[in-house]
Amino acid sequence: NKDRELYDKEFQQLKDFVLNLETREFNEVPLFSGTDIKLTIDSSGTEFTLPAINLYRGQLLAPVSVLKSDGTNAGNTSTDYYVDAVDAAAHENADEIIANVEHLQIKDDATAVALADTQSGHFNLKTAHDARVALVSLKAAISRIAEHRAKLGAIESRLSFTNSQLTSTKENMGEAKSRITDVNVAEEATNFARFQILAQSGTSMLSQANAMPKTVLQLLT
Structure with missing residues (x-):
């Protein structure tokens, strides 16, 4: 109905605002965006090499880009595929990890914060x-x-x-x-005055000591 369409428009605006936060950086460091992980597949397509991945189980999604041996995009696979993160610790062989096609997104504007959806890769309230x-x-x-x-x-x-x-x-x-x-300053000023008084007292005592012999000589002469 009309009300639901209006609610959906408002919801889409809020969703776009949240998705725009993905590009925010602080000191040239992305706050929310992750990094792509390269998956190397041999020419026969039977073996692949995948670096170590540390993913949370649940709704967190991992981007996978299919590239050729020279590092360029293989065919029309310029978009990223977002699949549910899988806890591989419980599996001994890689072939036991099965990808559910229903949760595979092939959407041009899919972002790292998008959640799995079976139809369009985004949410609505229609x-x-x-x-x-x-x-x-x-x-x-x-x-x-x-x-x-x-x-x-x-x-x-x-x-x-x-x-x-x-x-x-x-x-x-x-x-x-x-x-x-x-x-x-106060302590040093006090010490200076004390030493000055001692020096003057010593000078006075020496002058008096020198004056006594002179007085005796004057009496004798």
């Missing part, structure tokens, strides 16, 4: 079924975000505590340096 699928996937994404926020919060707490310790250490070191290098 039907009740599509809305339920989108809701389930969004709940899973929100749960994953909450998990990562908890991890980041713990890391941030440790960094804040370390920063507080370093700040306190810096202040203590500054005070120690100040006690070593800075001059205590």
